Amino acid sequence: LAHSFVLDPDDDTYLKENVFTESELSEIRHFQAKETPLMPLDLIKYLNSFNLKTTSEIRKQIFSPDQMDQDFNRSRDFDRDWIRNTIYNLLQEYESNTLKTDHLELWILVHVCRVLRSKSFSIATNIKEFGKTLPLISLTWKAKVSTCCYFQFCPPYLTNLFS
Structure with a gap:
């Protein structure tokens, strides 16, 4: 055991x-x-390609044709595929307005942190919740990370989420 x-x-x-x-x-x-590894520049550029002004623009970017869709190679394309899928999952949460209310910690872990997790980097394990004894965690919690991307579609009440 x-x-x-x-x-x-x-x-x-x-x-x-x-x-x-x-x-x-x-x-x-x-x-x-251990030091957090640096993200390769091409991956940063790909991630930033989703940093757009509207959800409509983000959707267009998500569903735009990509070479990896024609010739997917797991060792080469996994990170890009994971990024696109993660952005899409977060976009769906945003568009359905589920981020506007307080939720139980488990809901946040399943609906927000789940899509932010990866094998080498996990925001979920770095979350600093305020008032851990409360059954509800306000969406004012912050993730303590060394590098994080903030997207334009993030609603105003989450602007400090990753600061």
């Missing part, structure tokens, strides 16, 4: 509840720390 734990050493709860000392949290932060 094995267990694994994901700890956010920047979560103040550990100090408030005397779970860890500041020096222990510092040790956790720095123990075998």
Whole structure:
């Protein structure tokens, strides 16, 4: 039987509840720390191709013909395909107005963080929720990430989501 734990050493709860000392949290932060890999420039350009003004423009970009659709190679095209699919899933959430209300943490994890997860990078494991003891998490939570993209279709009440 094995267990694994994901700890956010920047979560103040550990100090408030005397779970860890500041020096222990510092040790956790720095123990075998790995750098987040840089995204290749061509992938950044592809991601930015979805940074448009309207949902209609974003839809056109999502469904525009792409070479990977004709000759998909998993090792070459997976990231681009994942980006396009993620943008499409988030666009559907936005267009259905589901992001305008507070939701249970599980809903956020399933509908928002699920589409932002990847094997090498996970915003979901870096989320800093405010008021962890509350059953509802307001959409004022922030993800602590070193690099993140913000898209124009993000509604005003989520503008600080990734800051």
